[in-house]
Amino acid sequence: MPYQYPFLDLNTLHAPYKERFKQILDHHLDDSSFINAPISADFLHAFSHYCQSDYGIGVNSGLDALTLMLRAYQILGALPKGAGVLVPSFTFIATILAILHNDLIPQFVDVGVDYLLDPKLVESAITPQSKAILVVHLYGQSANMRALQAVAQKHQLLLLEDAAQAHGALFEGQKVGSLGHASAFSFYPSKNLGALGDGGCVLSSDPQVIEMVRILGNDGAPRRDHALYAGFNSRLDSLQASFLHAKLPHLDCDNAKRRAVAQLYLEGITNPHIVLPPIRNFDEHVFHLFVIRTHARDRLQKYLAKHSIETSIHYPIPCHLQPLLSTYSHIDLPNTQRFSQEILSLPISPTQSLEATRFIIEVINGACLK
Incomplete structure (x- = not known):
């Protein structure tokens, strides 16, 4: 479906x-x-x-x-x-x-x-x-x-x-x-x-x-x-x-619309188990993706899917841990390895409606992620 x-x-x-x-x-x-x-x-x-x-x-x-x-x-x-x-x-x-x-x-x-x-x-x-x-x-x-x-x-x-x-x-x-x-x-x-x-x-x-x-x-x-x-x-x-x-x-206008969706997420997501994306300068970011983090990533992804919200992961396996690069698997990159287990990309696009964004926020805030 x-x-x-x-x-x-x-x-x-x-x-x-x-x-x-x-x-x-x-x-x-x-x-x-x-x-x-x-x-x-x-x-x-x-x-x-x-x-x-x-x-x-x-x-x-x-x-x-x-x-x-x-x-x-x-x-x-x-x-x-x-x-x-x-x-x-x-x-x-x-x-x-x-x-x-x-x-x-x-x-x-x-x-x-x-x-x-x-x-x-x-x-x-x-x-x-x-x-x-x-x-x-x-x-x-x-x-x-x-x-x-x-x-x-x-x-x-x-x-x-x-x-x-x-x-x-x-x-x-x-x-x-x-x-x-x-x-x-x-x-x-x-x-x-x-x-x-x-x-x-x-x-x-x-x-x-x-x-x-x-x-x-x-x-x-x-x-x-x-x-x-x-x-x-x-x-x-x-x-x-x-x-x-x-x-x-139309690229600048589309990017501004992405920022508007991102602003709603940043202001609206209050679930204490969610880490919002760190942003250096909001007006210079174009939000190709809006990526949150949680220790309960897989559980949240399934919960959102039950509410008909599609998400993605960018990226679940760090490059140095890919089978192709097995000779690099001994390298310790603590942030990279931790983030890859926690990140989740939410829907974001220039055409995403205010109503859709608010619904996604409501579902995320209602998720039990303890």
């Missing part, structure tokens, strides 16, 4: 765009402009400008964005194979897969109470092998980029951003995606700026990096039939770029 209060309702989210999306599809069908049409460059220019970055290049997915960003720096000589990348384990596995795909070594660092990389722990984890910090702006909140920039500069490390969950987020007034040497975004449908399929992009103010990602995503060939590298077939197709271009002007 479908949930009355789904975790994410893409039908409702896309309803205002339905006629525009049909027009876009008709246009692409009429002129067969499916790959590398001018709209792709138009969208990437607009999104780069929105993120206060100079250049952008589209790729096939968020994982490809991370993988090709790292590979570009590898080819340019900044990330030799076997180099260490300081990274949280408290993230989606794609962050780590990109490191592995490039024969780099994840150097796992614990997160703070805000679920984001702890700059002090990052600095203490640096070894002679370390060449980069890959920071994840998790759940829609920027990490402490001022402190991480200082660490990176002091130790001459690349500072790279995984911004897959942070479209439009800010740190001290500056957009996420423009705070490091380069950044990777995902346009997966559930993102704050989501396509109608997979997609991603890399942003940077270094044109060499963007050009290398372009070449790598074009089969390793700077021009047709002239392959220089063992590349990939990874482009943001023009249809998805068109859909994203139509949605981009």
